[in-house]
Amino acid sequence: MSQTSAPPTLIxxxxxxxxxxxTVGxxxxxxxxxxxxxxxxxIELALQFFPFGSPPFARLVGEFRQRILEEVAASDLPGLIFTYVWAFDQPGDHASVARLADIFAPRGGRVLYVELEATQQERLRRNETEFRLAQKPSKRDVAVSRQRLLEHDSVYRLNSGGEFDHRADWLRIDNTELPPEAVAERIIDHFALPAAGA
Incomplete structure (x- = not known):
């Protein structure tokens, strides 16, 4: 990071x-x-070589993410937006988030958390949207993707339930009926994020 650069932000x-x-990202x-x-x-890159959830798949995904965040944190880039499915009942997920956050914190970086929640019915609808399927080839078998979504909902706790609402670095938004533009504006306003080019 150059001497004139502001500390990076990880969202x-x-x-x-x-x-x-x-979409919000x-x-x-x-x-x-x-x-x-x-x-x-x-995920899509690692799936070209190994099955979802296999040990080599998990290692590659984890290492790719860590290295990219390390390079961004050390660069002149203003920061990064990273999306993540966090199972709040899984200690491994807490550890993964902490490990990634710790890449930015020692460099004076700002780490922020935006939690989105929506009804299952709305998420099932979004699971089949054109933009999602264009960006995520592994979701194009919509029957399999739908079944996996339902299974994950039944097995894991995928929303915090307000557990972190007291934190200044945490913003929880129910975006069931909000367009992504409105969600982005709420995030920018809440955390006083600078506009592009500012």
């Missing part, structure tokens, strides 16, 4: 599958100038 956009993390990136690194950038 986690968290929430269950098909809640709108990537694109809108937020457009308005702030931060780069978007959505979780399927690494």
């Amino acid at each position: 986690f956009i968290i929430g269950p599958p098909a809640v709108g993390k990537m 694109y809108e937020l990136a457009r308005r702030t100038g931060l780069k978007l690194f959505h979780n399927h950038h690494t």
